Amino acid sequence: MKEFLRTKGFKMTPQRELIFRSFFELGEHVSVDELYDKVRDLDQSIGYSTVWRNLKLICKVGLAEEVNLGDGITRYDRVTKVPHGHLFCLSCKKLEEFPVEQLVGILAQTAGDRDFSPEHFKIEIHGLCNDCQNKAIDENNNGADDE
Amino acid sequence: MKEFLRTKGFKMTPQRELIFRSFFELGEHVSVDELYDKVRDLDQSIGYSTVWRNLKLICKVGLAEEVNLGDGITRYDRVTKVPHGHLFCLSCKKLEEFPVEQLVGILAQTAGDRDFSPEHFKIEIHGLCNDCQNKAIDENNNGADDE
DNA sequence: TTGAAAATGAAAGTCGATTTCATTTAGGCG
DNA sequence: CGCCTAAATGAAATCGACTTTCATTTTCAA
Ligand SMILES: [Mn+2]
Ligand SMILES: [Mn+2]
Ligand SMILES: [Zn+2]
Ligand SMILES: [Zn+2]
Numbered sequence: 001m002k003e004f005l006r007t008k009g010f011k012m013t014p015q016r017e018l019i020f021r022s023f024f025e026l027g028e029h030v031s032v033d034e035l036y037d038k039v040r041d042l043d044q045s046i047g048y049s050t051v052w053r054n055l056k057l058i059c060k061v062g063l064a065e066e067v068n069l070g071d072g073i074t075r076y077d078r079v080t081k082v083p084h085g086h087l088f089c090l091s092c093k094k095l096e097e098f099p100v101e102q103l104v105g106i107l108a109q110t111a112g113d114r115d116f117s118p119e120h121f122k123i124e125i126h127g128l129c130n131d132c133q134n135k136a137i138d139e140n141n142n143g144a145d146d147e
Numbered sequence: 148m149k150e151f152l153r154t155k156g157f158k159m160t161p162q163r164e165l166i167f168r169s170f171f172e173l174g175e176h177v178s179v180d181e182l183y184d185k186v187r188d189l190d191q192s193i194g195y196s197t198v199w200r201n202l203k204l205i206c207k208v209g210l211a212e213e214v215n216l217g218d219g220i221t222r223y224d225r226v227t228k229v230p231h232g233h234l235f236c237l238s239c240k241k242l243e244e245f246p247v248e249q250l251v252g253i254l255a256q257t258a259g260d261r262d263f264s265p266e267h268f269k270i271e272i273h274g275l276c277n278d279c280q281n282k283a284i285d286e287n288n289n290g291a292d293d294e
Numbered sequence: 295t296t297g298a299a300a301a302t303g304a305a306a307g308t309c310g311a312t313t314t315c316a317t318t319t320a321g322g323c324g
Numbered sequence: 325c326g327c328c329t330a331a332a333t334g335a336a337a338t339c340g341a342c343t344t345t346c347a348t349t350t351t352c353a354a
Binding site: 009010011013015016045046047048049050053054072 | 299300301302303304305311
């Protein structure tokens with residue numbers, strides 16, 4: 001990793017090392033705050049902006065990309081070989097992934113037909129995860145139940 | 148329209164009337180600022196927050212919905228009978244729509260398989276529109292051309 | 295070893311979205 | 325008609341996630 005960064009003209013620092021490592025340990029869909037919290041547990045002295053800048057760097061060198069789901073929080077997602085879509089629970093904010101090869105094929109076609117040069121496909125299903133559906137049902141059975 | 152709102156418990160005001168009318172005249176993908184500018188041309192005295200609140204109201208009563216493309220600007224899109232996806236030009240921010248019946252079918256299947264209750268599908272192609280592709284080519288033929 | 299370039303941390307700034315609050319207005323009711 | 329209350333309005337303040345600034349420290353190639 002140190003070598004990898006150096007060849008791209010970036011330096012390694014203890015903060016950077018800790019931030020990179022923590023990011024990959026956290027896994028998918030990491031927000032700045034989540035990563036900041038984790039990093040803070042390990043080194044009280046690291047600043048928020050350093051975490052933020054390193055997350056940007058991870059993107060710049062192609063190891064992650066920003067995901068914007070419209071809830072005001074930018075998440076950082078490790079780049080994967082195969083493209084994927086997101087199931088986003090509007091209630092608990094849980095994110096699941098699903099394969100989209102077939103869909104991307106269709107979309108590429110659509111773009112081609114319109115002389116549009118696609119850079120990135122965004123395929124999302126917003127709704128309620130199973131847990132939150134059940135939670136909603138439970139609440140109905142207890143809450144302001146009439147007659 | 149006045150009746151329509153009244154039955155839902157909202158009042159009609161001159162500001163509201165002007166804002167609603169202007170919104171539907173502007174057409175698709177209207178931002179608060181765009182609508183505010185248009186409304187301002189017709190009535191200097193209307194405040195930004197009134198425009199914003201009425202845009203929210205238009206959504207609440209089901210005549211439009213928010214579209215978030217990740218560029219930091221919320222746009223308001225008239226609801227249409229058939230679902231559509233968006234082609235979003237990263238350079239000039241132009242938006243085009245395309246039909247997504249087939250894709251939505253596949254996505255509904257995906258959601259069903261995972262016990263996820265879909266509320267809304269988001270299908271976007273981000274990239275460069277034809278104009279911006281050509282602009283990029285032009286710049287290459289002039290700019291820092293070597294040899 | 296050393297010096298230029300890069301990185302860091304704290305604080306300030308940005309900017310769209312949202313809320314607060316004092317005031318005005320709509321419209322149902324008698 | 326007036327009256328009264330809930331709703332609406334406009335200005336200004338606030339929010340909150342991000343982004344930048346700036347003084348200082350650190351890395352690392354030469
Ligand atoms: Mn993902
Ligand atoms: Mn649209
Ligand atoms: Zn959930
Ligand atoms: Zn364009």
